[in-house]
Amino acid sequence: MLLIARTKEFNKDQVLHQAMLLFWEKGYEAASIPDLLEVMGISRSSLYDTFSDKQTLYTAALEHYKEGSVYKQAILERASTVRDGIFQFFEHHIASAYDTSLPGGCFVTNAATTESPDEKINELIKTSFLDLELAFCELLEKGQQSGEIDKTTDIKTLSYLLLNLHQSINIMAKTGQDPERAKEMISFVIAGV
Incomplete structure (x- = not known):
């Protein structure tokens, strides 16, 4: 039986931008994982598969903001x-x-x-x-x-x-x-x- 890996069904830059806006508004501590999942429109497993953890996501969001500035x-x-x-x-x-x-x-x-x-x-x-x-x-x-x-x-x-x-x-x-x-x-x- 041949297994085919599922591809991510979201645009990484778009979900990162949404996370950035939430972190920008609420700050690191107040932005909960459920809040992030809701604004990013992705599953918990996709968040962890793509960004590892909340801290890594926050760092990526800051870098995304800096690139845009x-x-x-x-x-x-x-x-x-x-x-x-x-x-x-x-x-x-x-x-x-x-x-x-x-x-x-x-x-x-x-x-x-x-x-x-x-x-x-x-x-x-x-x-x-x-x-x-x-x-x-x-x-x-x-x-x-x-x-x-x-x-x-x-x-x-x-x-x-x-x-x-x-x-x-x-x-x-x-x-x-x-x-x-x-x-x-x-x-x-x-x-x-």
Whole structure:
């Protein structure tokens, strides 16, 4: 008798996206396995066959989110000027942080402000922050080379400030603060660059 292995009857990216949205909204601890199975539309055996366990699924969801966010950093890389790059980045970021079709804020920021279940997740969060800080720093370095930014400006500290503004916008969006105030803050910072 010939046995044929059953193929998975779901799209891994789609179910991972649904898990990501639930983890983003509820956090790691509050997202139960039954909740995950319901939003993902898969069986318990499919979840464990595909993702091993809840922690692995959470890590995969964070990586999925990070891959989808790379386009924001590309705004900084393609910017023709420092001010335009920073403005466009934050304009896009504020719009996505306040997007009512999403859980609010940023999944990585939410993960960073709750207890992470393991070191791999903590490292993923740290890397995400460092990557964005580096993208800001590279744009500011280009600005110094082109003369747009004074050579004496401490661009490492300015990059860290922009990273922190990014994170604070996420938290303010999560708490329902007015997005116009975030836009005013960014305009104020850009004027001083």
